[in-house]
Amino acid sequence: MTNRPLPTKDRLILSAATLFRTRGYHGVGLADLLADAKAPKGSLYHHFPNGKSDLAMAAATWASDEMLRLIAASFDGADTFEDGATTLCYKLAKLFDITGWDTCPIAATLFEGPDNEDFRAHANHIYEGWITEVHDHAERLGLSADDAQAKSEHLFMLIQGGWTLARARRNSDVIRQMTDRL
Numbered sequence: 001m002t003n004r005p006l007p008t009k010d011r012l013i014l015s016a017a018t019l020f021r022t023r024g025y026h027g028v029g030l031a032d033l034l035a036d037a038k039a040p041k042g043s044l045y046h047h048f049p050n051g052k053s054d055l056a057m058a059a060a061t062w063a064s065d066e067m068l069r070l071i072a073a074s075f076d077g078a079d080t081f082e083d084g085a086t087t088l089c090y091k092l093a094k095l096f097d098i099t100g101w102d103t104c105p106i107a108a109t110l111f112e113g114p115d116n117e118d119f120r121a122h123a124n125h126i127y128e129g130w131i132t133e134v135h136d137h138a139e140r141l142g143l144s145a146d147d148a149q150a151k152s153e154h155l156f157m158l159i160q161g162g163w164t165l166a167r168a169r170r171n172s173d174v175i176r177q178m179t180d181r182l
């Protein structure tokens with residue numbers, strides 16, 4: 001492994017994902033993004049022709065890909081849906097403790113951004129992807145298609161609400177206890 005810096009495009013996406021998550025879309029200016037990524041302004045528009053909005057979509061996709069990996073890792077070795085869901089909740093609680101995330105990176109980026117249909121549609125696509133990933137694991141673990149869908153959507157709602165309540169209480173135990181509500 002080398003100590004080479006990440007390519008400019010990757011630095012911009014990672015900086016945007018972090019800054020949007022902590023400050024919200026409107027709380028981050030182009031100068032903030034460029035300084036954090038150590039990138040020249042021209043490279044932003046080279047990689048993201050529509051500027052901040054294109055970068056926001058890429059940052060949300062990056063954050064979603066990380067969540068999809070977390071879901072897969074949680075369910076891959078599980079014997080039951082409940083085991084996988086419990087592992088996922090514990091991993092999310094640990095992430096909450098380590099990063100002190102302020103909000104869901106997708107919501108902070110796409111719902112706190114400009115009110116536009118592309119952002120809403122992208123958020124829907126991302127969230128449906130998470131639900132589908134859990135659904136596929138649920139079916140693999142023996143749930144019927146209908147039960148898998150219901151439990152996957154329920155788990156998603158618990159995660160979003162649980163994360164918000166954990167933020168308000170400043171206590172990740174809320175996330176660990178979510179599977180008690182499945």
